Amino acid sequence: MNKKSNRFETEAIRTQLERTEFLEHTSPLYLTSSFIFEDAEDMRASFTEEKERNIYSRFTNPNTTEFVEKVCQMEGAESGYAFATGMAAIFSTFAALLESDDHIVSARSVFGSTHTLFTKYLPKWQIETTYFDVTKPETIEGCITPKTKILYAESPTNPAVDIIDLDLLGNIAKKHNLILIIDNCFATPYLQQPIKHGAHLVIHSATKLMDGQGRVLGGVTVGNADLIREIYLFARNTGPALSPFNAWTLSKSLETLPVRVDRHCENALKVAEFLENHSKVSWVKYPFLKSHPQYEVAKKQMKQGGNIVSFEVKGGIEAGRQFLDAIKLCSLSANLGDTRTIVTHPASTTHSKLSEEDRLEVSITDGLVRVSVGLEHVDDIIADLEQALG
Numbered sequence: 001m002n003k004k005s006n007r008f009e010t011e012a013i014r015t016q017l018e019r020t021e022f023l024e025h026t027s028p029l030y031l032t033s034s035f036i037f038e039d040a041e042d043m044r045a046s047f048t049e050e051k052e053r054n055i056y057s058r059f060t061n062p063n064t065t066e067f068v069e070k071v072c073q074m075e076g077a078e079s080g081y082a083f084a085t086g087m088a089a090i091f092s093t094f095a096a097l098l099e100s101d102d103h104i105v106s107a108r109s110v111f112g113s114t115h116t117l118f119t120k121y122l123p124k125w126q127i128e129t130t131y132f133d134v135t136k137p138e139t140i141e142g143c144i145t146p147k148t149k150i151l152y153a154e155s156p157t158n159p160a161v162d163i164i165d166l167d168l169l170g171n172i173a174k175k176h177n178l179i180l181i182i183d184n185c186f187a188t189p190y191l192q193q194p195i196k197h198g199a200h201l202v203i204h205s206a207t208k209l210m211d212g213q214g215r216v217l218g219g220v221t222v223g224n225a226d227l228i229r230e231i232y233l234f235a236r237n238t239g240p241a242l243s244p245f246n247a248w249t250l251s252k253s254l255e256t257l258p259v260r261v262d263r264h265c266e267n268a269l270k271v272a273e274f275l276e277n278h279s280k281v282s283w284v285k286y287p288f289l290k291s292h293p294q295y296e297v298a299k300k301q302m303k304q305g306g307n308i309v310s311f312e313v314k315g316g317i318e319a320g321r322q323f324l325d326a327i328k329l330c331s332l333s334a335n336l337g338d339t340r341t342i343v344t345h346p347a348s349t350t351h352s353k354l355s356e357e358d359r360l361e362v363s364i365t366d367g368l369v370r371v372s373v374g375l376e377h378v379d380d381i382i383a384d385l386e387q388a389l390g
């Protein structure tokens with residue numbers, strides 16, 4: 001992948017496929033399952049990979065290549081591969097890199113399905129995971145064993161919006177020769193670039209802020225070229241590829257990522273400041289509020305605070321449910337990172353099957369509400385939250 005030197009916003013727009021004879025302005029959609037060969041020699045050379053070219057869209061397709069190139073530019077990565085969903089990216093990355101009996105050290109608060117992967121599926125291959133508490137990074141090294149191969153985390157975390165020091169993780173990974181993988185979904189490469197802090201691989205659910213408009217699913221893993229090669233070979237043979245249409249959509253979405261994320265963050269900070277001063281709210285967590293326990297770390301590694309605000313409605317589970325019932329403008333949805341503001345109450349929905357004790361382990365208190373702040377006028381978002389708080 002050729003590295004270009006324009007600024008982030010420019011590359012987000014100008015990284016694109018070579019133009020065809022039609023001199024189209026925007027990249028066309030290559031809705032084709034396969035590609036043809038000129039002759040027997042072309043076919044032979046393509047299959048032995050002497051020639052870099054598209055063969056079959058399960059392997060590569062011009063649209064997925066364009067999307068991956070953009071993400072590589074943004075993350076400062078050598079190489080990457082695009083997947084149908086964020087979970088396909090996460091599963092394929094682990095499946096490609098781990099052998100049975102390997103060990104993972106992971107932050108305890110990770111995306112729900114990632115947690116299920118660690119607790120239910122990877123143990124089928126004797127791959128075990130030890131969790132650390134993101135608010136106690138001094139405990140991480142104690143989790144490492146001679147079998148540990150991967151160190152894994154998200155920052156900011158979901159839904160508690162805790163921040164973990166990426167430089168610290170980078171140093172631990174280096175010292176113990178571990179592969180550091182960061183799920184950078186909540187920050188996007190516009191706000192934070194984990195590779196600069198020592199991550200070997202960065203994973204995204206492109207479904208969230210990358211598309212940012214609630215239209216398509218997608219995922220991507222980028223980073224070290226040798227590791228990506230393993231992931232690519234696994235994916236090429238097992239079939240989790242991103243569709244050309246979704247890749248085309250996502251490449252267009254990335255063109256507006258910087259302006260969208262700027263506004264998301266501006267709105268989120270105002271929402272957080274409003275909630276912090278409300279009498280029915282016991283606490284608010286947002287990385288760029290001075291009251292956030294890891295405010296200094298957030299300032300050091302993030303350009304802005306992201307679009308997720310979490311807060312506690314006074315009165316526990318019932319108060320949380322009542323708040324959701326009173327919401328008028330915002331959407332009740334399990335998604336996040338959309339133009340539309342989304343409000344969720346994890347204790348009564350996504351995490352209702354956990355005991356209160358288990359929920360507390362991942363910082364989900366009974367009245368915790370997660371807001372994915374959207375792009376509506378911030379005064380309208382705040383007015384809705386205000387009337388719902390009563």
Ligand SMILES: *Cc1c(COP(=O)(O)O)cnc(C)c1O
Nearest residue numbers: 085086087111183185205207218
């Ligand atoms: C949504 C999400 C995922 C999973 O992505 P899908 O595209 O839904 O498969 C992984 N990690 C984080 C942090 C997410 O928010």
